[in-house]
Amino acid sequence: MVDINMRIKYLSTFFISAMLFSTTTFADLQKGIDAANIGDFETAKAEFEYLAQNNYAPGIYYLADLYANGHGVARDYNQAVLLYEQAVKLGYEDAMFALAVLYQDGKGVKVDSSKAAELFTQAAKKGVVAAQFNLGVLYTNGIGVAKDYELAIDWYTKAAAQNYTLAQFNLALMHFEGLGTPKSISKSYIWNTIAEFNGNKDASQSRKLDERKLSPSEIKLAKEKAEEIYQQIVAGKYVDGRRI
Incomplete structure (x- = not known):
């Protein structure tokens, strides 16, 4: 027989762990953003890479931004596209917009106005x-x-x-x-x-x-x-x- 009290305890522990992870990821994201804002792109990149490795969409998006703008790394639109695509799959609206702009401008991808419109629509519907x-x-x-x-x-x-x-x-x-x-x-x-x-x-x-x-x-x-x-x-x- 499964001990219902043990199950509740396990679920509570899992919920608390999830909350702690969420709080930690947000703190890491803010640390990365703050570092980028003062030009410390080395720290920003490290924070965003950690978050990207944990499949955290905002971290992936900001890492893509570093590559798209050449901040702390050599500008690489191809890498930016790959990262934006990952964030888009996770439903991150800012990445949808950023990727749409790259399709519109033909950076890292061939110019594709239809694809750009599709991505703009996704982002627009998210406000x-x-x-x-x-x-x-x-x-x-x-x-x-x-x-x-x-x-x-x-x-x-x-x-x-x-x-x-x-x-x-x-x-x-x-x-x-x-x-x-x-x-x-x-x-x-x-x-x-x-x-x-x-x-x-x-x-x-x-x-x-x-x-x-x-x-x-x-x-x-x-x-x-x-x-x-x-x-x-x-x-x-x-x-x-x-x-x-």
Whole structure:
């Protein structure tokens, strides 16, 4: 007969051990990141290699970054690709984005826009804001995917909701041109204003152009809406850009 108390004791010990390993790996990761931030790439590499050997996705990702950027090692895109691929298999979203960029630029792999789009999509669905923006660009221009302005707007909106100013500016352009959505100078003004709040100088110039096409009352309403949406974005509560 199996001693149930022994089984519970074993499971408790295993759980505590798993917690200790998790805490240790996070500490090692932070030690590696801190070392890299001050230019101590030898220490960073040692920490990341240890974590990679233990199949810890963030450690594998940061080790790949060292090879991709030539920090503490000779730049080696081929090795970076291999490591990013390992982290991607473990579901690490930052590695999905980094690998997508390499496929987009043809570094360590042949240029493959479709593969890049696939990886950007994986990362975007996990909330990586730069991937969401890049997908918007791909769908706007039909790079690696079929051109689809509505999908472009959807991805720009997701990125804009995370206060990504380039996505906010591009949303304004889509509304101004009527791409994937009815043409609306008011909505263009709104998103240009929001992007301008984030210091986007191009958006500032575009907003001034929008202003010439709007009445004083329309400008007042658009400005109020922009401020309202911006506060929602900052609070992490903005979701649907199609309902403004």
